[in-house]
Amino acid sequence: MKPPSELDTAPPPEVMTDNPVVGIDQTAGNFSYNVDYEFDAGTGLTERTVDYISSVKKEAPWIREFRMNALKTFQSKPMPTHWATRDLENINFDKIRYYLSSGQKPKRTWDEVPDDIKKTFERLGIPEQERKFLAGVEAQFDSEAAYSNIKEIVAKQGVIFANSTEALREHPEIFRKFFGKVIPTGDNKFSALNSAVFSGGSFIYVPKGVKVAQPLQAYFRINAENFGQFERTLIICDEGSEVVYMEGCTAPKFSTSTLHSAVVELVALKGAKIQYITVQNWANNVFNLVTKRGVAHEEAEIKWIDCNIGSRLTMKYPGVVLRGRKARGEVLSIALANDGQHQDTGAKMIHAADETTSNIIAKSISVGQGRSTYRGVVHIPKHLKGCKNNTECDALLINTNSRTDTYPAITVRGDANSVQHEASVSKVSAEQIFYMQQRGLTEAQAMSLSVNGFINDLARQFPMEYSVELKRLIDLEMEGSVG
Amino acid sequence: MSTLTETKSLVGCFTAEMFEAHLASLAHLPAWWLERKRAAFARYTTLPMPARTDESWRFSNLGSLTLDGFALPAPAPAAPLPPLGIATAGTLVFSNNRFVAREPLTAELAARGVIFDTLQNALLTHGAQVKAHLLTQSVKQGSEKFSALHTAFLADGAFVYVPRGVTLADPLAVFHGTAGAEAAVFPHTLVIAEENTKATVVDFFRSTDASAQFACGQNDIYASHGAQVTYVAAQNWSRCTLSFQFNSTIARRDAKVLSLNVHLGARQARHESHSQLQAPGAHSEMLALTVAHGTQEFDQRTLQTHQAPNTSSNLLYKNALLGHAKTIFSGLIVVDPDAQKTDAYQSNRNLMLSDDAEANSLPGLEIQANDVRCSHGATTSRIDPELEFYLRSRGIPKAQADELLVFGFFEEVLLKLEHEGLRAALREMIKIKFKN
Numbered sequence: 001m002k003p004p005s006e007l008d009t010a011p012p013p014e015v016m017t018d019n020p021v022v023g024i025d026q027t028a029g030n031f032s033y034n035v036d037y038e039f040d041a042g043t044g045l046t047e048r049t050v051d052y053i054s055s056v057k058k059e060a061p062w063i064r065e066f067r068m069n070a071l072k073t074f075q076s077k078p079m080p081t082h083w084a085t086r087d088l089e090n091i092n093f094d095k096i097r098y099y100l101s102s103g104q105k106p107k108r109t110w111d112e113v114p115d116d117i118k119k120t121f122e123r124l125g126i127p128e129q130e131r132k133f134l135a136g137v138e139a140q141f142d143s144e145a146a147y148s149n150i151k152e153i154v155a156k157q158g159v160i161f162a163n164s165t166e167a168l169r170e171h172p173e174i175f176r177k178f179f180g181k182v183i184p185t186g187d188n189k190f191s192a193l194n195s196a197v198f199s200g201g202s203f204i205y206v207p208k209g210v211k212v213a214q215p216l217q218a219y220f221r222i223n224a225e226n227f228g229q230f231e232r233t234l235i236i237c238d239e240g241s242e243v244v245y246m247e248g249c250t251a252p253k254f255s256t257s258t259l260h261s262a263v264v265e266l267v268a269l270k271g272a273k274i275q276y277i278t279v280q281n282w283a284n285n286v287f288n289l290v291t292k293r294g295v296a297h298e299e300a301e302i303k304w305i306d307c308n309i310g311s312r313l314t315m316k317y318p319g320v321v322l323r324g325r326k327a328r329g330e331v332l333s334i335a336l337a338n339d340g341q342h343q344d345t346g347a348k349m350i351h352a353a354d355e356t357t358s359n360i361i362a363k364s365i366s367v368g369q370g371r372s373t374y375r376g377v378v379h380i381p382k383h384l385k386g387c388k389n390n391t392e393c394d395a396l397l398i399n400t401n402s403r404t405d406t407y408p409a410i411t412v413r414g415d416a417n418s419v420q421h422e423a424s425v426s427k428v429s430a431e432q433i434f435y436m437q438q439r440g441l442t443e444a445q446a447m448s449l450s451v452n453g454f455i456n457d458l459a460r461q462f463p464m465e466y467s468v469e470l471k472r473l474i475d476l477e478m479e480g481s482v483g
Numbered sequence: 484m485s486t487l488t489e490t491k492s493l494v495g496c497f498t499a500e501m502f503e504a505h506l507a508s509l510a511h512l513p514a515w516w517l518e519r520k521r522a523a524f525a526r527y528t529t530l531p532m533p534a535r536t537d538e539s540w541r542f543s544n545l546g547s548l549t550l551d552g553f554a555l556p557a558p559a560p561a562a563p564l565p566p567l568g569i570a571t572a573g574t575l576v577f578s579n580n581r582f583v584a585r586e587p588l589t590a591e592l593a594a595r596g597v598i599f600d601t602l603q604n605a606l607l608t609h610g611a612q613v614k615a616h617l618l619t620q621s622v623k624q625g626s627e628k629f630s631a632l633h634t635a636f637l638a639d640g641a642f643v644y645v646p647r648g649v650t651l652a653d654p655l656a657v658f659h660g661t662a663g664a665e666a667a668v669f670p671h672t673l674v675i676a677e678e679n680t681k682a683t684v685v686d687f688f689r690s691t692d693a694s695a696q697f698a699c700g701q702n703d704i705y706a707s708h709g710a711q712v713t714y715v716a717a718q719n720w721s722r723c724t725l726s727f728q729f730n731s732t733i734a735r736r737d738a739k740v741l742s743l744n745v746h747l748g749a750r751q752a753r754h755e756s757h758s759q760l761q762a763p764g765a766h767s768e769m770l771a772l773t774v775a776h777g778t779q780e781f782d783q784r785t786l787q788t789h790q791a792p793n794t795s796s797n798l799l800y801k802n803a804l805l806g807h808a809k810t811i812f813s814g815l816i817v818v819d820p821d822a823q824k825t826d827a828y829q830s831n832r833n834l835m836l837s838d839d840a841e842a843n844s845l846p847g848l849e850i851q852a853n854d855v856r857c858s859h860g861a862t863t864s865r866i867d868p869e870l871e872f873y874l875r876s877r878g879i880p881k882a883q884a885d886e887l888l889v890f891g892f893f894e895e896v897l898l899k900l901e902h903e904g905l906r907a908a909l910r911e912m913i914k915i916k917f918k919n
Contacts (some may be wrong), residue, residue: 082536383838397853401820406848409541410861413842415835418864427848427859 018171023041035117044094048069050196053099057165057199070185070195077189085342087313091287096259098230154212160205160245161216167203174205178236182265182321183293191291194230194263201231201262206241206272208431214464215244215277216324233264233461237272237300247462248279259287260311265301266294270324273301279466281310281473284340288314293348296356298324305461307334308343310471317375319348320388322356329358332458334470337370338477346375347391347407351417355386362393363455365474366402367481373405378412385416392425396454398447428454447480494528495550497632497667497874505636511607515614521771521788522755523634539625542843543782544809547751553697555636556666557579562691564658568911569904572653573599578660580638581667588593596646599655602671605642612644612902616705617673620731623722624755624784624813629727632700633669642673645680645710654683654713654905661720664694667668672702676710676738688728690721690748698749701729706738708762714904719802719913720748722777730756734794737764743900746773746781746791746907753782759788760794760822769798770896774908774916775808775840785814787827801896802833803889813845816859820851829859834866834892836885886917 014425042049050071079088151161160171167175185195206212237243261283268274274294282288288311294302304318320329331347347360364372374393395404406423427452436446452459452471459467502524532548534541556579565578574586582601587593598609605613618637622630641657659670674684690696698720706712722728726749734740746752756813758767771782787796798911802810831844844861874884879898893913897906 073783080894198795340634380839395848395850397850397855398824400853401851402853403851404848405850406859408844408846408861410844410863411542412833412835412863413840414838415840415865418834418840419859419862420848421846421859423846423848423859425848425855427853427855 005124017308032354043097045071045096045098046198049098053197053199056099059165059168062176063168065223066180066185069197070192071400073186074189074192074196077185077186077192080189083427084163084315085313085344087342088287091259099199101295102289104107145458153214154216157210157212158207159210159212160203162196162203163306164201164234165452167234171203171205174236175203175234175318178265178267180265182295183263183268183291187243187291190261190289191263194232194261194291198263201233201264201450202235202245203233204235204243204245205234206237206243208237208238209240211242212244215246217246228258233262234267235265235274235276236267237269237274239269239273242270242273246277246279246466248281255379256261258285260289262290262292262329263442265288266328268294268296268302269298270298271299271300275305276318277305277462277466279307279462279470280314283310284312286311288316290314290316292316292318293321294319294329295321295323296327296329298353299326299336300324301328301330302349303330303332305458306345307470309336309477311341311343313344315344317346317348317377319350319377320358321350321352322358322461323352326355327353328356331360331362332461333360333362334455334458335362335364336474336477337364337366337372339368339370342371342373344375346373346374348377349379350377351380351384351389356384356385357388359389360391360393361458363389363396363458364404365396365398365451365454366404367398367477369399369401369403371403371405373407374423378408378421380412380414380417380419382413384414387417390417391421394454395423395425395432396450397425397427398478444479444481447481451478490647492550493532494532494639497527497550498555499524499528500636501555504687505638508687508807509603509638512603513610516606519618520637523631526632527635529627530631532628533625537625539755539784541813541845543753544751544780545808547725547780550560550585551726552665552695553665554664554748554757556661556668559660559662559691561658563584563660564692565866567656567904567908569902570653570910571656572651574642574656574658575599576600576658576660577641577670578665586662591620592649592651592700595649597649597651598642598644600642602637602640602642602673605644605673608740609644610644612675613642613673616675616703618701618703620703620733620757620759622729622731622755624786626727626729626753626755629699629753630701630729631705633671633701633727633729634782636667637669637671638698639703640673641684643682643684645673645676645682647677648679651683653688653695654685654715654787654902656685656687658687658689659689659700660689660696661724664692665696666694667692667697667699670698670700672710672859674704674714675700675739676706676712677703678707679709680707683715684904685717685905686777688716688718688720688748690719690724693721693723695723695750696721696745697724698724698726698728700727702703702730702731704730704740704741704742706732708733708736708738710735710738711740713741713743714736715745715900715909717745717909718748718752719912720752722748722750722779722781722889725750725753728752728754730754732756732758734760734762734765734767734768735757736762738762739766739768741768743770743771743896745912746771746775746783747912751782753784755784755786757786758788758796760789760791762791763793764785765791765794767796768798769796770899771800772893772896772913773800773810774913775802775810776805776916778807779909780811783813785812785829786817787815788819789825789827790819791820793824794822796828798829799899801829801893802831803836803844803892804833804842805836807837807839810842811843811845812861813847815847815849815858816857818850818852818855823852823854825852825855825857827855827857831861832892833861833863835863836866836889837874846893846905889917
């Protein structure tokens with residue numbers, strides 16, 4: 001099937017300019033290779049693109065309408081550069097492919113993968129099979145079968161775990177009610193973009209009282225199709241149920257696209273618990289603009305664990321709307337910004353019921369000319385009683401030219417709530433480094449041990465294999481940052 | 484037609500005719516100053532009003548910002564000064580933009596070269612110093628338009644010059660009064676402290692009646708090497724006043740500046756304060772106390788820029804909120820790329836005394852050097868019930884216990900003022916506001 005906008009399916013050579021901010025070449029992550037996709041919506045975004053996506057997916061009319069409205073919203077909204085970085089203006093929406101479906105195997109061999117990337121995989125200890133997938137050599141992860149029995153086990157408990165297209169087609173009675181309700185289309189320009197062109201992502205429904213024992217892992221580990229630029233995730237936990245969901249991986253993921261814009265919606269009904277873990281390590285040419293929000297009903301708990309290491313610019317502020325009494329929200333965030341990267345991350349806590357509590361712990365590390373930013377919102381409206389928020393932001397600056405910013409916004413109404421916010425900025429203490437060097441470590445080893453110590457209390461909350469990979473990854477990133 | 488209405492809304496009642504008449508009344512002043520005012524008025528007429536999407540106006544009520552319905556007031560006699568209860572080294576009294584009375588400096592201080600005079604006199608007799616420091620720092624926190632308006636319509640203010648090595652034991656007091664409905668005033672205080680000096684300057688802002696007024700003031704503080712300057716601004720405009728106050732502080736090598744702003748009056752008050760730490764050893768202590776009640780809105784924006792290595796700053800802004808009041812604190816610490824060894828702190832504490840009050844905090848950091856110690860904290864909560872319980876268990880009635888606790892909350896800031904008499908005078912002002 002030919003794309004509507006062009007007859008030639010070969011992607012035009014991507015022309016990436018240097019990052020205007022720091023003048024660093026960010027083309028390193030650009031793997032351009034020719035792939036024949038079964039379905040390709042071509043470049044640029046018009047009503048025809050949206051129509052095309054919708055018809056390829058054989059969607060119900062209401063979804064098509066939803067997409068069309070979203071497109072209008074996207075086009076009418078200005079770039080949020082009045083508060084966000086001007087780097088956003090470098091996104092060229094006309095050059096982006098909004099929908100690709102790889103029916104065929106990519107024609108790229110392992111030998112074509114650059115050596116330094118192979119080395120990175122090696123250093124991180126990524127399993128052989130996963131390496132090939134990550135490098136784009138294989139369209140699908142071969143050992144999918146090994147993981148898919150998890151899917152079978154949870155299916156027996158009544159858990160629905162499907163991709164967005166499938167879920168909306170087969171279970172509209174469950175998903176339609178919450179779809180686009182936590183994050184309305186018009187929430188921001190990029191949530192509107194996602195609403196117009198979304199594909200892939202996971203839709204999960206956990207029935208009443210079901211506690212899913214294994215963490216559900218997205219992307220290659222279960223569902224190859226979950227991977228996408230504009231994925232859409234919706235997790236609904238019915239009363240008293242529990243689930244842990246993980247996405248991403250620590251290994252660098254190389255994509256041909258330079259824009260990733262996902263929308264993730266979580267709904268935790270009475271007494272439910274959702275833990276959502278993200279590890280993001282996009283290539284250094286990707287704009288990663290993600291909207292994530294959960295609604296926690298009475299006594300429910302939503303916890304976001306968010307770790308951002310890659311990308312050129314990440315803007316992501318996971319939020320929790322605490323709608324029911326005694327609901328609890330938590331965001332634990334780790335960001336590492338290296339040369340040419342800007343990690344603009346944070347959290348939003350909207351208290352909308354009495355006795356709700358929230359906790360934000362954000363740690364960032366800026367290496368070289370990297371820039372990390374914490375941006376947060378804590379909102380406690382009128383006449384609520386007994387709401388509490390605690391926010392801690394710690395930034396670590398490694399080099400003399402590293403940069404960090406903190407921009408929290410706290411609104412409290414009434415005299416029955418309590419909020420505290422603290423932030424600190426520091427560098428690795430010279431004494432610590434000296435002590436370790438005196439014990440025989442090199443300066444780089446000492447530095448990396450120190451940085452790992454800085455995030456240790458957060459990293460401990462990650463599943464084992466993630467925290468091990470994370471530690472290795474930090475060792476890798478810290479290389480060459482000293483001396 | 485549409486352009487006409489647009490231009491009008493950008494200028495409000497501060498029209499070109501009004502400006503020309505104002506300039507004509509200042510014809511005896513130096514040409515460079517009149518030229519600067521002309522340029523400022525041109526800027527004022529073209530700059531837009533703050534918009535909802537301006538980050539520097541986030542949470543502010545923009546609907547109630549108005550440039551209409553004010554006029555340059557007629558002369559008014561100075562109202563009797565409230566007793567300060569402290570000895571001063573000198574006083575200047577302004578009423579409706581005009582100098583009205585003074586208590587001169589002692590002969591000894593005058594002989595040592597201290598100058599405490601009106602800006603108009605200083606422009607004529609000490610033009611060079613005034614030119615170097617008067618309104619030379621641009622406002623960077625969102626009020627460029629209102630700052631331009633201030634420069635354009637500034638008629639008179641206080642000028643303080645402390646020559647090298649001189650210490651003033653007692654504070655210099657400046658009173659700025661406003662009288663009459665619709666009065667628009669533009670108070671200004673310029674402090675130049677030369678090397679190794681020590682001085683305290685206090686600005687009192689007050690309305691002599693309860694009518695709706697417009698105040699747009701600014702102060703410039705320049706502390707040269709090793710100077711120690713204490714600046715206090717106590718603002719008690721009428722409860723219907725729309726107020727803007729901008730501060731620019733420059734601290735040079737080893738200079739120490741302490742500024743304390745006490746905010747009590749006005750319907751809506753915007754305060755912007757910018758400290759520049761320009762040379763090693765410079766320190767700025769930025770303090771504020773706000774009592775917000777009724778439907779008052781206090782909008783405080785601060786900026787600490789560390790431009791050299793080994794500088795420090797410490798900010799503590801405390802707000803007590805009653806009734807339906809609203810406060811906004813937005814602070815930013817900026818550490819320039821080579822300002823290593825910066826030690827900066829920023830803290831905003833909000834004490835909620837009503838279920839209808841609203842406190843907004845935006846404590847920010849922008850750091851581009853790594854060997855620094857920077858932190859900030861913001862808290863918002865009610866009176867600690869345990870402390871209240873303790874006092875009540877000792878037989879103190881609730882209202883009195885709360886008052887004691889609120890003053891305890893403010894005392895931390897007041898104690899940073901060295902001058903005991905000044906502390907007592909400010910405490911008294913705050914007490915009066917609480918009683919009403």
